[in-house]
Amino acid sequence: MDPEALWSDRRHRRGRPPAHTREAVVERAVAVADAEGLSAVTMRRVAAALGSGTMSLYTYVSERDALLELMIDAVTGEQELPPATDDWRADLAAYARGQRALMRRHPWLPAALAGRRTLGPNTLAALDHALALLVPTGLSPLACLEAFALVSGFVASHIGYEAAQESALGDAEQARRFAEANARYLTKAVESGAYPHFAAAAAASGTGPPPDPDATFERLLGRVLNGLTAPADPRPPAPGSSATG
Amino acid sequence: MDPEALWSDRRHRRGRPPAHTREAVVERAVAVADAEGLSAVTMRRVAAALGSGTMSLYTYVSERDALLELMIDAVTGEQELPPATDDWRADLAAYARGQRALMRRHPWLPAALAGRRTLGPNTLAALDHALALLVPTGLSPLACLEAFALVSGFVASHIGYEAAQESALGDAEQARRFAEANARYLTKAVESGAYPHFAAAAAASGTGPPPDPDATFERLLGRVLNGLTAPADPRPPAPGSSATG
DNA sequence: GGTCATTCTCGTACGTTGTACGAGAATAGG
DNA sequence: CCTATTCTCGTACAACGTACGAGAATGACC
Numbered sequence: 419m420d421p422e423a424l425w426s427d428r429r430h431r432r433g434r435p436p437a438h439t440r441e442a443v444v445e446r447a448v449a450v451a452d453a454e455g456l457s458a459v460t461m462r463r464v465a466a467a468l469g470s471g472t473m474s475l476y477t478y479v480s481e482r483d484a485l486l487e488l489m490i491d492a493v494t495g496e497q498e499l500p501p502a503t504d505d506w507r508a509d510l511a512a513y514a515r516g517q518r519a520l521m522r523r524h525p526w527l528p529a530a531l532a533g534r535r536t537l538g539p540n541t542l543a544a545l546d547h548a549l550a551l552l553v554p555t556g557l558s559p560l561a562c563l564e565a566f567a568l569v570s571g572f573v574a575s576h577i578g579y580e581a582a583q584e585s586a587l588g589d590a591e592q593a594r595r596f597a598e599a600n601a602r603y604l605t606k607a608v609e610s611g612a613y614p615h616f617a618a619a620a621a622a623s624g625t626g627p628p629p630d631p632d633a634t635f636e637r638l639l640g641r642v643l644n645g646l647t648a649p650a651d652p653r654p655p656a657p658g659s660s661a662t663g
Numbered sequence: 664m665d666p667e668a669l670w671s672d673r674r675h676r677r678g679r680p681p682a683h684t685r686e687a688v689v690e691r692a693v694a695v696a697d698a699e700g701l702s703a704v705t706m707r708r709v710a711a712a713l714g715s716g717t718m719s720l721y722t723y724v725s726e727r728d729a730l731l732e733l734m735i736d737a738v739t740g741e742q743e744l745p746p747a748t749d750d751w752r753a754d755l756a757a758y759a760r761g762q763r764a765l766m767r768r769h770p771w772l773p774a775a776l777a778g779r780r781t782l783g784p785n786t787l788a789a790l791d792h793a794l795a796l797l798v799p800t801g802l803s804p805l806a807c808l809e810a811f812a813l814v815s816g817f818v819a820s821h822i823g824y825e826a827a828q829e830s831a832l833g834d835a836e837q838a839r840r841f842a843e844a845n846a847r848y849l850t851k852a853v854e855s856g857a858y859p860h861f862a863a864a865a866a867a868s869g870t871g872p873p874p875d876p877d878a879t880f881e882r883l884l885g886r887v888l889n890g891l892t893a894p895a896d897p898r899p900p901a902p903g904s905s906a907t908g
Numbered sequence: 909g910g911t912c913a914t915t916c917t918c919g920t921a922c923g924t925t926g927t928a929c930g931a932g933a934a935t936a937g938g
Numbered sequence: 939c940c941t942a943t944t945c946t947c948g949t950a951c952a953a954c955g956t957a958c959g960a961g962a963a964t965g966a967c968c
Contacts, residue, residue, distance in 0.1 A: 600782075716947035
C-alpha cells in the first residue's frame with residue numbers, strides 16, 4: 419500500500435542476494451494473465467511460473483494488489499509516446515489508438531484498471547504525455563485532466579463494448595453454449611414486444627454486414643474528440659420548454 | 664449462468680414452500696452492499712442478514728454471480744424513465760443524471776457492472792428507454808446502440824473520476840493515512856520535474872476553489888452529447904501533414 | 909577465516925471464500 | 939396415511955491471500 423515501497427526499486431546491499439528480480443516476477447505475472455486471464459494470477463500460480471516457493475514472492479511484492487499495480491504500470495510502459503506534432507487532434511487520436519491496442523494485447527487490463535488509480539512511473543509518463551498533447555487545445559490544466567479522463571474512460575468502456583459485440587458474434591467455442599442460451603432468452607424478450615427499440619437494434623445487428631471494429635472505434639473516437647473543445651451547449655433549449663425538474 | 668432461470672420467477676407448486684423470496688434475498692444483498700461495500704456481499708453475510716443458513720441461498724440463486732446480476736437489475740429498476748419530450752438532448756441528459764444518481768446511491772454499482780453485460784427486465788427496460796430517447800436524433804438503430812454505450816460508459820467512468828477527486832480532497836478518515844503517503848509520493852514525483860504537465864494540473868488542482876462536482880458532470884456530459892450528432896471530423900487535417908503511421 | 913547481522917527462501921498453517929453433497933424437515937396430492 | 943417433491947442447512951473441501959518462523963546464504967568487519 420505504501421507508494422514509496424511500490425515504485426522505488428530498492429538495491430540489494432547486505433545479506434542473501436535475491437534469486438529473482440521484481441521485473442521478472444511482474445513479467446511472469448503478465449504472461450500468466452495474458453494466457454489465462456486475471457483470475458489465474460494467484461500468488462501460487464505466479465510463483466510456480468517463476469519456479470520459486472509461493473511465499474518468496476512477498477520478498478518482491480508486499481501483496482497481490484501491489485503485483486497488479488506493477489503489472490499495469492509495466493504494460494503501460496509498452497506504449498510508445500511519440501512527440502507532439504502540430505495537430506493535437508491527430509496526436510490524441512494516436513494516443514487513444516495506442517491505449518486500445520494495449521488493452522487488446524492484454525485483455526485483462528481493463529478489469530485490472532477498474533476501480534484503481536495507478537500512478538507508477540510509466541503510468542505517470544503516459545498521463546503526462548497525454549496532458550502535453552492537450553496543451554495546444556488551450557484548455558486549462560484542470561480541464562486537460564478532465565479531457566484526459568474523458569478520452570481514457572471512453573477507450574476503456576469501448577473495449578468492453580467491443581468484447582460484447584465479438585462475443586455476440588460467437589467466436590470462442592467455450593462461450594458458445596452460453597451465447598446460444600442467452601440468444602434464446604433475448605429472442606424471447608424481443609418477441610415479447612416489451613422492448614421495441616432494443617428489438618430494432620438487435621434486428622439491425624443481425625442483418626447487414628458485420629461492422630468493422632476499427633472503423634467503429636475511429637468514428638466514436640472522433641465524436642469524443644469533437645466534444646473536447648466544442649462549446650458546451652450549441653443548442654439553446656426551446657423557449658417554451660421548462661426544465662424537467 | 665442460464666438466463667432463463669435467472670430472470671424468470673418460478674412459482675412454487677409442490678413440496679415445502681420457500682421461507683423467503685428471491686426479492687427479499689436480493690434486497691438484503693443490496694442493503695449489505697450499500698452499507699459495507701461489494702466485498703461484504705458474501706453468501707454467508709447475506710444469509711446471516713436474511714436470518715437463514717448459508718446454503719439456503721442457493722434455493723433462490725444459482726451462484727454468487729447470479730446474485731450480483733439480480734442486484735444490478737434490482738437497483739436499475741429504481742430509476743424513473745419519464746416519457747420523451749420534444750428535446751432529445753435534455754431527455755438524454757436527464758437519463759444520464761439518473762444513472763449518475765443511481766451510482767452515487769449505490770457506490771458498489773460501477774464495480775459490479777464492470778465486465779458484465781446484465782440484461783434483466785429492468786436493465787432491458789432502461790436500455791430500451793434510452794434507445795427510444797435517441798430515435799429523434801435520426802441515427803440508425805445500431806448507431807443508437809453505440810451512442811447509448813458512449814453515454815453509459817461516460818457516466819460510469821466519470822463516477823470513478825469523481826471518486827478519485829473526492830478521495831484526493833480527503834474525506835474518509837480511514838483513507839487519510841494512505842492519501843497522505845500518496846501525496847508525499849506524488850509531491851516527490853512532481854518535484855522531480857519528469858512530469859511537468861501533470862505537475863501543472865496538480866498545482867491547478869491545489870489552488871483555486873474546489874470544482875463543483877455537479878457542474879463538472881454537466882459540462883462533460885454536454886460535451887459528450889455534443890459529439891453524438893456532430894459530424895465525425897469537423898477539422899480536416901492540414902494539407903501538408905501526412906498521417907502519423 | 910571466523911563471526912555476526914542482514915536478507916532471502918519457503919513449508920506450514922490459519923482464516924475466509926464459494927459451493928457440492930446429502931440427511932432431515934415440511935408440504936401437496938393421492 | 940403415504941409418497942413425491944421441495945426447501946433447509948450442517949458438514950466438508952478446494953482454493954485463496956498471507957502471517958509466522960526456522961533455515962540458508964551472503965556482505966561487512968575483526
